[in-house]
Amino acid sequence: MRLIDRMLQWIYFSRLFRSGQSKRDQKAPQQPGLDQAKLKVPMHLAVIMDGNGRWAQRRGLPRQAGHRQGSEKLQDLCRMCGNHGIKYLTVYAFSTENWNRPQDEVHTLMALFVEFFHRFDAQLAEEGIRVRFSGDINNLPEHIQKIIKKAEADSYNRQRMQLIIAINYGGRRELVQACQKLASKAAAGEISPDSIDEDLLSRHLYLPDVPDPDLIIRPSGEQRLSNFLIWQSAYSELWFSDVLWPDFSESDLQEALTAYTRRDRRYGGIKKS
């Protein structure tokens, strides 16, 4: 670990100790709860892990400390989702636009990514979590690609839940790359342009076998998708909250699932009587 990272880690832990880790930045508005048994659980939950930088800044910590706390929260989220019976969890870890952040922050995010697998792999295995990745993986640094391949191979047979990490991911890039694959096939005479429909395009996305997300959660007060799963989210339910990602808790997840349970998903049709 670089000296600068060690210093940041020390500052982080000492300030965290003083400020109290569990202190919430924002109290999420409470909805009347639903009986646990009546909760409708999405097959596929997707989460934009936003608010790490603000979480750190509010504590006088470097932004990197917020990302570290955010990666710990991801480990908690995996456990919570597994317990609720969610089958697919996709998290937005690094977007194609995040390369524009300061070099130090990009370095920390990549380092946290590596550390996540070193620290939590045993827990992921114990919880039966298969790990997959979505994004422009071939354009990531070699050492990250190696970790990705190893994590995918090691976890291939786990069946309780799939954790999909969107890294170097952009919804527009995913669509452009799908179009390039289709155009190459058409140019080679393998498909006819007329055969391109929604189904065929879907089958050329990064993870064609993964169902579309039923529910997308974005904490931190922002209400946009930021280039996340833009094709797959056509009929997703969206849930926003002011809580910052490092503070996201089981009660926030319960609140999101309660809201989801009450939604009426019509997919452009009309309500069934």
Ligand code: FPP
């Ligand atoms: C957005 O918050 C968050 C990110 C760009 C990175 C998310 C990454 C992690 C939670 C940890 C690393 C991932 C893994 C898989 C271990 P922000 O920094 O934009 O927050 P702000 O809007 O408050 O500045």
